[in-house]
Amino acid sequence: MLYYPSYEEILKTKNSGRFKTAPVSCEILSDVKTPIEVLRILQNVSGHVYMLE
Numbered sequence: 822m823l824y825y826p827s828y829e830e831i832l833k834t835k836n837s838g839r840f841k842t843a844p845v846s847c848e849i850l851s852d853v854k855t856p857i858e859v860l861r862i863l864q865n866v867s868g869h870v871y872m873l874e
Contacts, residue, residue: 824847826834831843854862856872863870 834843
């Protein structure tokens with residue numbers, strides 16, 4: 822999976838002190854899981870999950 826921004830970029834943003842949160846996105850191939858399956862899996866990890874199509 823490819824995450825954007827990278828962990829190093831998130832640390833730079835955090836250490837700058839300008840922002841308290843950082844958006845993170847991940848690309849998941851749809852031939853492995855359906856969008857609904859992915860949403861359900863991620864909801865078990867965090868309450869801050871959104872699906873954009």
